[in-house]
Amino acid sequence: VSRVLRPGGRFLSITFAQPHFRAPHYAQEAFGWSLRHAACGDAFHYFVYIMCKGQPLAPSDLALGRQLGRPPPAPPPPITMAEDEDEDFLRAIEL
Template sequence: GCGTSSLSYELHELGYPDVTSIDFSPACVEAMRARYTHCPRLRWAVMDMRALAFPDASFDVVLEKGTLDVLLVEEADPWRVSPRAAAAMRRVLAEVSRVLRPGGRFLSITFAQPHFRKPHYAQEAFGWSLRHAACGDAFHYFLYVMCKGQPLAPADLALGKQL
């Protein structure tokens, strides 16, 4: 979820006029509404990322910054993700795919390295392409970009079949 990050506000200030942010915590969402009452086009909702209450194809962009990491935090071995954690990740990503418009982008920012995260994103059922870039100098984080309606590369398809 959005947590108490100022990212939604910063996107608004950069000129993105319609920003909708969700979090599982009602207290968090109330705090953000109170903090940004001067920005009526920022929208806040209490919601579970596993069951988004938005219509199909309702967003041009979905952005997550470390939220998906919570689904894997209890995993003892990142090379062998439990069926429970893999299913939770699939459920959330299927919801993201569902709410993206054709041509829409899903942006994921995480410290999770490509060999751990790409197999989750590289599922043909989501109907998107996948690319990534390493960012930062000494301690890298990763930006993953998925484009709805574009095919996965053969190498990514193979990665997705590893789960």
């Protein structure tokens, strides 16, 4: 869409995808557009995303888009027990 959209053109996306899922994908500097979104609906919310070609991304959206390509944070180290703390739970409950 970004490749064929004229400068000043707008791309509207209407979806049930919430901004924390969808906005990082739309907030890519390479697309060359600004990003706005709004929630609509009463019982079920749907979201309208508006991208305007040729306008810059807001700094917060730019940072959001840059997070998309980063690897996820490393998981915390596993919790280990000292040998004297090891318990045999099946024997303790006498099955």
